[in-house]
Amino acid sequence: MTALLSIENYHLDIPTFDGTLKVLDGINLSLAQGETLGIVGESGCGKTVLARSILGIGPQRARRTSGRMTFDSMPLDELNEAEWRRIRGVKISMIFQDPMTYLNPLLTVGRQLSDVLVAHARALSRPALSRQERRRRCSELLDQVQIRDPERVEASYPHQLSGGMRQRILIAMALAGEPKLLIADEPTTALDVTIQAQILDLLRDLVHRLGLTVVMISHDVGAIAAIAQRVAVMYAGVVVEQGATNDILTHPRHPYTQGLLGALPDIEGDHQSLEAIPGTIPNLIHPPSGCRFHPRCPRATAICTSDKPAMTSIGADHVVACHHALD
Amino acid sequence: MLSPAITPSTDANTDDGSILSVTGLTKVFVSGGKEFRAVDDVSLSVNAGDVLGIVGESGSGKSTVARLVMRLIEPTAGRIVFEGGDLTAKSGEELRRMRRHMQIVFQNPHSSLDPRHTIHSALAEPFLIQTNLRGIELERRIDALLDIVSLPKAFKYRFPHELSGGQKQRICIARAVALEPRLLVLDEPTSALDVSVQAQIITFLQELRQRLNLTYLFISHNLAVVRHICDHVIVMNQGKVLEQGTTESVFAHPQNDYTRQLIDSVPRLPRLAI
Numbered sequence: 001m002t003a004l005l006s007i008e009n010y011h012l013d014i015p016t017f018d019g020t021l022k023v024l025d026g027i028n029l030s031l032a033q034g035e036t037l038g039i040v041g042e043s044g045c046g047k048t049v050l051a052r053s054i055l056g057i058g059p060q061r062a063r064r065t066s067g068r069m070t071f072d073s074m075p076l077d078e079l080n081e082a083e084w085r086r087i088r089g090v091k092i093s094m095i096f097q098d099p100m101t102y103l104n105p106l107l108t109v110g111r112q113l114s115d116v117l118v119a120h121a122r123a124l125s126r127p128a129l130s131r132q133e134r135r136r137r138c139s140e141l142l143d144q145v146q147i148r149d150p151e152r153v154e155a156s157y158p159h160q161l162s163g164g165m166r167q168r169i170l171i172a173m174a175l176a177g178e179p180k181l182l183i184a185d186e187p188t189t190a191l192d193v194t195i196q197a198q199i200l201d202l203l204r205d206l207v208h209r210l211g212l213t214v215v216m217i218s219h220d221v222g223a224i225a226a227i228a229q230r231v232a233v234m235y236a237g238v239v240v241e242q243g244a245t246n247d248i249l250t251h252p253r254h255p256y257t258q259g260l261l262g263a264l265p266d267i268e269g270d271h272q273s274l275e276a277i278p279g280t281i282p283n284l285i286h287p288p289s290g291c292r293f294h295p296r297c298p299r300a301t302a303i304c305t306s307d308k309p310a311m312t313s314i315g316a317d318h319v320v321a322c323h324h325a326l327d
Numbered sequence: 328m329l330s331p332a333i334t335p336s337t338d339a340n341t342d343d344g345s346i347l348s349v350t351g352l353t354k355v356f357v358s359g360g361k362e363f364r365a366v367d368d369v370s371l372s373v374n375a376g377d378v379l380g381i382v383g384e385s386g387s388g389k390s391t392v393a394r395l396v397m398r399l400i401e402p403t404a405g406r407i408v409f410e411g412g413d414l415t416a417k418s419g420e421e422l423r424r425m426r427r428h429m430q431i432v433f434q435n436p437h438s439s440l441d442p443r444h445t446i447h448s449a450l451a452e453p454f455l456i457q458t459n460l461r462g463i464e465l466e467r468r469i470d471a472l473l474d475i476v477s478l479p480k481a482f483k484y485r486f487p488h489e490l491s492g493g494q495k496q497r498i499c500i501a502r503a504v505a506l507e508p509r510l511l512v513l514d515e516p517t518s519a520l521d522v523s524v525q526a527q528i529i530t531f532l533q534e535l536r537q538r539l540n541l542t543y544l545f546i547s548h549n550l551a552v553v554r555h556i557c558d559h560v561i562v563m564n565q566g567k568v569l570e571q572g573t574t575e576s577v578f579a580h581p582q583n584d585y586t587r588q589l590i591d592s593v594p595r596l597p598r599l600a601i
C-alpha cells in the first residue's frame with residue numbers, strides 16, 4: 001500500500017523577534033488513500049502549522065530545516081508556485097475552524113462557489129465552464145454536503161446562514177476540485193454539539209462516498225474518535241504516539257496521551273475527579289532538552305532530560321516515542 | 328483569606344436556602360423594528376454552595392440570562408432575588424453594592440482583558456474601585472490572587488497578549504474573585520480553551536468553590552463538563568426552560584426529546600482500559 005501523503009522527519013523553524021521557534025521537530029506521518037487520520041494535541045503544539053505546511057501555506061518566515069513531504073508521488077517541498085496552484089485547494093483542500101473568515105461577506109454563496117469553479121478551471125488550464133455547467137456543478141456540490149434547499153442557500157449571504165451551514169459551504173468549496181486529500185483543521189470546534197455531530201456525519205459520509213482521504217485536526221478527542229481510524233498525538237511539535245484510534249484511546253502508551261485522556265470529562269461518568277496535566281506547553285524557542293514533555297511528565301527520569309526518545313513500534317500499527325512507555 | 332476591607336454580608340439567604348432566585352425572567356430585544364424574545368419566562372433558583380448549570384444550543388438565551396442576572400441589561404419582565412434582596416427593584420449605589428457580591432467570567436478571555444493594561448492593573452482594578460486597599464497591602468492581595476490561580480508573580484508585569492488563553496482565563500477568574508463574591512456567573516469559561524487547560528480550570532474552579540464558599544451559575548454547551556461540575560441543570564431552548572432537575576436525573580433520564588437529542592449528540596469515547 002503506497003501512501004497518498006507521507007511526511008518524513010519534517011523539521012520547521014519560525015524566526016521571530018524573540019528568537020527562533022522550533023515548531024515542528026521531526027514529524028513522521030503517513031496516510032493511505034481513503035484513510036482518515038486524526039491529529040490531537042493541545043493548542044500551540046503545531047497542528048495548524050503542520051496542516052498549513054502540507055498545503056504550502058505555512059507561516060511566512062517559516063523555514064524547513066530538514067525532512068520532506070510527498071503527496072501522490074510528488075515532492076511537495078520542491079514544487080514551484082505554478083505547480084502549487086494546480087494542487088492547493090484543488091487536489092489538497094482545507095477547511096477551517098472559522099468558516100466566516102474564509103467567506104466573503106459581500107457575495108452570495110452561489111457566487112462564491114461559482115468563483116471557486118472558475119478559479120479551478122483556470123488553475124488546471126481547462127476550458128472555462130459555461131454558466132449552466134457552473135450552476136449544475138454548484139447544486140451538485142451543495143447536494144454533496146447535504147444542503148436541502150440549494151436555491152435559497154445559493155442566494156444567501158454568509159451572515160444569513162448558521163455556523164453549521166457555513167461550514168457545509170466551506171466543505172462544498174473544498175470539494176469543488178475533487179480533491180484527494182482534505183485537511184480539516186478544527187472544523188467542529190466552534191459549533192454546537194448537535195451541529196458538530198451533523199458535520200462529523202457529513203465528513204464520514206464523504207469519506208465513504210467519495211473515497212476521500214482526510215486529516216482531521218482537533219483538540220477534541222471525541223470528535224477525532226468519531227471519524228478517524230488512526231490517531232497521531234502531537235505534543236510541542238512532536239508526534240509522540242500514533243496508532244489505531246481504538247488502541248490509542250483504550251490503551252494509551254505515552255504519558256502525554258494518557259494525560260490528555262485523563263483530562264476529559266466523561267459525559268457518562270459522574271463527578272470523578274479530572275486529572276489535569278500539570279504545567280503548560282513549553283516555549284518553543286527554548287524547548288526542553290531530550291523529551292519535550294519531560295517537565296510535565298510523571299514518569300520522567302534522567303535519560304528523558306538528555307535524550308530525545310525515538311519512535312518505537314510497540315504493536316501492529318502502534319508507535320510511541322517514550323523512554324518509559326506505559327504497559 | 329478575607330481581606331480586612333471585605334466583610335462578609337450578614338444578609339440572610341432566602342428561607343428556602345437559595346442564594347439566587349429568578350422568576351418569570353423575560354427579555355425582548357427589538358432590532359430592525361422586530362421583537363425577539365431571547366429569554367422567555369425563565370425561572371430558576373440556586374442554593375448557596377451549589378453549582379447550577381445552564382445548557383442549550385447556541386442562541387438559546389443562556390448568555391442573555393447571565394447578563395440579566397448580573398443586571399448588565401434590563402429585563403423586560405421578571406424578578407431577580409439575590410441573598411434575599413430584590414435586585415430588579417434596586418438601582419444606583421444600592422445595586423452597585425449588592426452586585427459586588429456577584430461576579431461574571433466570560434467565554435472569551437481574549438477580549439475580556441484590556442490589551443493596553445498590564446495584568447497588574449487588571450487585578451488591581453477591583454480593589455482600587457471598591458476598596459481602600461493600597462500600597463503594599465494591595466500588592467500582597469494581587470500576589471495572593473496570582474497564587475490562587477497558580478500563576479507566577481512575574482506575570483504582573485505582562486500584557487494580555489503575552490499570556491496563553493488558559494492563563495488569560497485564570498486572570499479573569501482571579502479578577503472576578505478578587506472581592507470574594509458569593510455568586511460567580513461563569514459563561515462558557517472553558518469553551519475557548521484546550522481540554523487539558525479546561526481540566527485545570529475546572530479542577531481549579533471546584534477547589535475554589537470550596538475554599539471561598541462560592542455558588543456558581545455555570546453556563547456551557549459542553550455537556551460532559553456540565554455533568555462533571557454541576558449539581559443541578561437547566562436545559563434551555565429558544566429562550567425557554569425545557570427541563571430542569573438534578574444533573575444526575577436530567578442526564579440519566581431526560582424527560583424531553585430535545586434534551587435526549589442533545590445528550591445523544593455528544594461523541595462517546597471507548598473506555599480507557601487502565
Ligand SMILES: Nc1ncnc2c1ncn2[C@@H]1O[C@H](COP(=O)(O)OP(=O)(O)OP(=O)(O)O)[C@@H](O)[C@H]1O
Pocket residue numbers: 356357358363365383384385386387388389390391392548
Ligand atoms: N442585544 C441584542 N439585540 C438583539 N438580539 C440579541 C441581543 N443579544 C442577544 N440577542 C439574541 O438573543 C438570542 C440569545 O442569545 P444568547 O447570547 O443569550 O445565546 P446563548 O445561549 O448564550 O448562545 P451561545 O451558546 O452562542 O453563547 C440570540 O438569538 C441572540 O441573537
Ligand SMILES: Nc1ncnc2c1ncn2[C@@H]1O[C@H](COP(=O)(O)OP(=O)(O)O)[C@@H](O)[C@H]1O
Pocket residue numbers: 014016021023041042043044045046047048049050059060284
Ligand atoms: N505566523 C507565525 N509566526 C510566529 N509563530 C507562529 C506563527 N504561526 C504559529 N506560530 C507558533 O507556532 C506554534 C504552533 O502553532 P499552531 O500550529 O497554530 O498550533 P495549534 O494549531 O496546534 O494550536 C505556536 O507556538 C504558535 O505561536
Ligand code: SF4
Pocket residue numbers: 254255256291292293294295297298299300301304309321322323324325
Ligand atoms: S520519554 Fe520520559 S519524559 Fe518523555 S514521555 Fe516518556 S517518560 Fe515522560
Ligand SMILES: [Mg+2]
Pocket residue numbers: 044047048185186
Ligand atoms: Mg490550530
Ligand SMILES: [Mg+2]
Pocket residue numbers: 389390391514515
Ligand atoms: Mg453565550
